[in-house]
Amino acid sequence: MTAAVAALVVVATSLLPATRLVPSGIDLQYRRPLGQVAQYHLLLQVEGIQVSLGERRPVRVRAEVELVEEVIAHERGGGLWLRVRARPLKVEDTSGTFSRDREGEWPEVRVRMTPRGEVLDVSLAAGDRQAGAAERSFAALMSQPAPVIFPPNRVEVGDEWVWERDGAVQRSRLLEIIGEGGEQVARIVSEGHSRLRLEEGSEALGLMTLLSGEATQHSQLDLLSGRGVPARHKGEMRVQTNSQVTLNLPAGSEAFEMLSDLRIEFDLRLVSVDGEPVSFH
Numbered sequence: 331m332t333a334a335v336a337a338l339v340v341v342a343t344s345l346l347p348a349t350r351l352v353p354s355g356i357d358l359q360y361r362r363p364l365g366q367v368a369q370y371h372l373l374l375q376v377e378g379i380q381v382s383l384g385e386r387r388p389v390r391v392r393a394e395v396e397l398v399e400e401v402i403a404h405e406r407g408g409g410l411w412l413r414v415r416a417r418p419l420k421v422e423d424t425s426g427t428f429s430r431d432r433e434g435e436w437p438e439v440r441v442r443m444t445p446r447g448e449v450l451d452v453s454l455a456a457g458d459r460q461a462g463a464a465e466r467s468f469a470a471l472m473s474q475p476a477p478v479i480f481p482p483n484r485v486e487v488g489d490e491w492v493w494e495r496d497g498a499v500q501r502s503r504l505l506e507i508i509g510e511g512g513e514q515v516a517r518i519v520s521e522g523h524s525r526l527r528l529e530e531g532s533e534a535l536g537l538m539t540l541l542s543g544e545a546t547q548h549s550q551l552d553l554l555s556g557r558g559v560p561a562r563h564k565g566e567m568r569v570q571t572n573s574q575v576t577l578n579l580p581a582g583s584e585a586f587e588m589l590s591d592l593r594i595e596f597d598l599r600l601v602s603v604d605g606e607p608v609s610f611h
Contacts, residue, residue, distance in 0.1 A: 355484035356507065356516060359445040360477075361558030362401045362410055368559055369601045370397040372416075378592035389592060392422040395436075397598070408445040413438065413455070445558075447477040448495070475563055475596050478502055478520045478551045498524035505550075516555045521548045526571060536578035543571030543590075554600075561608070563598040 362368075376391040396417045403411035416436040438455040479500050481491040490503040500522030508515040528541040549565025573588040600608050 355486045355489070356504070356555060357484050358480035358504075358516060358518075358553065358555065359408070359558050360410065360443070360447055360480075360560075361408075361445065362412075364401055364404055366401045366604060368399045368603050370399070371395075371599050371601050372397045373595075373597040375595040376592055378590065380592075381589040383586060383588075389590070390424045392420075393418055394420040402440070405442075409450070410443050410445070412441045412443065414441055443477070445480075446482065447479040448493075449477065475549060475565065475567065475598060476500075476522065476524065476545070476547050477560075478518055478549065478553075478563075496525070498522065500524075507555075508552075514555050515561060516553045518551045518553065519549070520551065520565075522546070526569070538576045538578075539573060540576075541571055541573045543569065545569045549596075557603070559600065559603060560598070561600045563596070565596060567594040567596065568592070569594060 372393075372395040374391070374393040374395065376389060376393075378389045380387055380389050396419055398415045398417075400413040400415075401410055402413045405411070415438045418436060440451075440453050440455060441449060442451040443449050479493040479502070481489075481493075481502075485491065485504050487504050487506055490501065493500045493502075500520060502518055502520040505517045505519050508517060523544065523546045526541065526543040526545055529539070545567055547565060547567045549563060551560060552562040553559070554561050569590065569592045571588075571590045573590075575586045575588070577584045577586070602608055
């Protein structure tokens with residue numbers, strides 16, 4: 331009798347649908363091997379208003395930027411350190427936001443992030459400290475759209491999730507999965523709101539810059555899910571900032587204020603990974 335029951339159990343188990351043995355849904359992560367270099371082409375269109383020293387002026391900038399991300403370190407738990415370099419290929423600046431002699435000097439930054447996309451730290455590379463405060467602030471805020479943050483669990487098409495931290499909130503949804511195998515693409519739509527803060531200074535120059543503000547973003551991300559690499563990220567940001575620059579002089583301190591209200595359309599496309607071209611539409 332025992333043998334018969336055991337046989338029935340084996341047969342019943344073998345007839346269970348195979349899908350029950352495999353976790354359903356997809357696990358979304360930014361998975362990047364150490365040393366990987368991903369090259370992107372970024373289109374930016376910026377319009378808005380900037381108020382500096384009491385003067386109000388329009389901002390109109392169109393830029394094409396070569397963006398290079400290099401994975402320079404891994405942390406326990408899957409965290410990443412990225413070296414991000416931005417090189418303007420073309421800048422149309424009818425408003426004079428950039429001075430012509432500094433177009434090619436956007437600063438290099440280092441980004442620490444989790445596999446889910448949470449940015450833990452952004453810092454300027456030591457060699458880029460000579461860049462002006464305006465260029466550093468502008469490039470740090472706009473050289474890279476905010477990443478879409480993934481959920482901690484597997485998700486199905488149509489699933490939604492919310493991420494919140496320190497007053498920032500982002501709502502996302504897995505819209506569809508395109509293709510199969512290693513080139514499978516997960517398409518995600520997202521909207522979010524966050525506070526901005528940037529504080530930096532130079533003791534040698536007696537200069538301190540404090541920037542605060544907020545940003546909203548609506549975007550669509552196409553993720554090469556097998557590689558953990560964004561293939562395209564397209565959307566729109568609105569950035570409102572208040573910058574205070576303090577200059578310490580022998581005669582005393584002087585403070586200057588600059589306000590910005592900018593709408594930024596962006597389109598980030600993956601061009602190559604480790605020198606190998608990537609074709610994605």
